[in-house]
Amino acid sequence: MTLTRIADILGRDTFPARTxxxxxxxxxxxIESPADLFSFDVLSDLIARHRLESLRLRLYADxxxxxxxxxTEPVTTPTQPPWHRVxxxxxxxxxxDGASLILDKADDLHEPLSDFAAELEQWLHANVQVNTYASWTSGSPAVVARSPVP
Known part of the structure; x- marks a missing residue:
């Protein structure tokens, strides 16, 4: 994936000015092949290797x-603050059962997403944060599209 392709799809000149x-x-x-950036295997690996607190990793249903x-389960150790292990x-x-998973700031954890976000930031001259949404079923969406920012 190239920044040129993304910019062309979004509207190289119109997206920054209008949207x-x-x-x-x-x-x-x-994105032609989202799994090239982020897959269920990558998600599973991140969950296994990182402390993903409930503000960063969340589940939604209906x-x-x-x-x-x-x-999750609570974990306490003598040398670390308490946390919750997935x-x-x-x-x-x-x-x-149909829940959807949300992982915020996935670009901080996975280099291909980090590189992608950095390219977007260079083009847009704005901060980019990549949140991922995953579901195994086609039930109701975890989130509803937000209204435009005033």
């Missing part, structure tokens, strides 16, 4: 947040 910071834009197929205690089997159960 950026004013409206949301959903462009199905803008438009409502699922309490983190339903898919329990993969519980996470999987919720996903199989």
């Amino acid at each position: 950026l910071h004013r409206d949301h834009l959903h462009v199905p197929g803008a 438009g409502e947040a699922i309490p983190a205690k339903e898919y 329990r993969p089997e519980l996470l999987r159960e919720h996903l199989e």
Whole structure:
């Protein structure tokens, strides 16, 4: 994927002037192969290797947040502050039941997304944060499109 392709799809000249910071834009197929940037295998690896607190990794079902205690367990150690570890089997159960997973700032954790975000930042002269949304089923969406920022 190249920045040139993304800029052409979004509208090289019109997107920054008319849409950026004013409206949301959903462009199905803008990224030819999303798995090249981020896949379920990558997501599984990140969950296994990182401490992803409930503000960063969340589950939603029917438009409502699922309490983190339903898919995490508390961990305390003598030298670290308490935190919650994701329990993969519980996470999987919720996903199989139709929940959607949201991982904020995935670009901080995965280099291909980080590189992609950096390219967008250079073009747009704005900060870019990549949030990922994943679901195993085609149920109700985890989130609803937001209104444009006033």
